[in-house]
Amino acid sequence: RRIVVTAGPTREAVDPVRFLSNRSSGKMGVAIAEAAWRRGAEVTLIAGPLSVPEPKGMPVVHVETTAEMARAVSEALSTADVLVMAAAPADFRPAAPATTKIKKASAPASLVLAPTQDILASTVADRRVGAIVVGFALETNDAVRGGRAKLDAKALDMVVVNDATERGAGFGVDTNRVTLLSKGGPDEELPLMSKHDVADAILDRVGALLAARRAPTPPATPTRRR
Numbered sequence: 765r766r767i768v769v770t771a772g773p774t775r776e777a778v779d780p781v782r783f784l785s786n787r788s789s790g791k792m793g794v795a796i797a798e799a800a801w802r803r804g805a806e807v808t809l810i811a812g813p814l815s816v817p818e819p820k821g822m823p824v825v826h827v828e829t830t831a832e833m834a835r836a837v838s839e840a841l842s843t844a845d846v847l848v849m850a851a852a853p854a855d856f857r858p859a860a861p862a863t864t865k866i867k868k869a870s871a872p873a874s875l876v877l878a879p880t881q882d883i884l885a886s887t888v889a890d891r892r893v894g895a896i897v898v899g900f901a902l903e904t905n906d907a908v909r910g911g912r913a914k915l916d917a918k919a920l921d922m923v924v925v926n927d928a929t930e931r932g933a934g935f936g937v938d939t940n941r942v943t944l945l946s947k948g949g950p951d952e953e954l955p956l957m958s959k960h961d962v963a964d965a966i967l968d969r970v971g972a973l974l975a976a977r978r979a980p981t982p983p984a985t986p987t988r989r990r
């Protein structure tokens with residue numbers, strides 16, 4: 765099975781020496797890529813600038829901006845059975861990055877931002893028929909409701925919800941406490957566990973979704989005509 769995993773933040777240039785980004789370390793995405801690799805999948809990791817060591821043995825596509833990550837995902841999707849978007853792409857970029865370093869004396873009082881492309885939403889057409897697509901939802905309040913909204917809005921098979929304000933969950937730490945949501949399935953609230961164990965739980969669910977998708981539809985029960 766071919767799986768594409770994204771990890772880490774992206775960076776959007778303010779000028780040649782400064783950028784906007786976020787606190788994503790890439791730990792969760794790297795753990796998923798490694799777990800999939802251990803299970804024998806053919807893995808492609810698409811990584812923004814990571815704060816953790818890169819996994820060995822699998823191809824890694826390095827990207828910096830959200831637009832670059834979108835391009836890499838779109839290219840990899842044509843042959844992917846599974847896409848797991850564990851990355852935290854920047855949602856906004858400076859509308860007009862300066863081509864030379866902005867000097868303190870002439871710094872603007874505010875930055876004009878423009879939205880970046882939503883990678884999951886904008887690559888729906890690039891997905892293979894039957895591919896399983898997993899998104900993450902990082903929320904700070906009413907996490908499950910926010911996650912359910914993303915399941916529909918981004919046409920996902922599964923959403924991994926976590927609350928960034930909860931102790932031991934979210935950016936930078938080695939643990940996570942997530943709830944897995946899928947279309948038509950029950951919410952699966954997992955206890956606080958290592959990101960490696962969360963990765964395995966996610967892949968177990970992905971495996972079940974793939975198997976269900978592959979299973980032949982049972983013949984319709986004949987109905988007696990009157």
Ligand code: CTP
Nearest residue numbers: 849850851853855881882883884899900901902
């Ligand atoms: N994502 C994406 N493209 C973006 C931003 C996010 O594909 N430009 C993906 C993330 O990788 C994640 C999912 O969308 O799998 C949800 O990301 P999140 O930051 O929680 O949500 P947003 O869509 O950015 O919405 P909001 O910030 O309003 O909650």
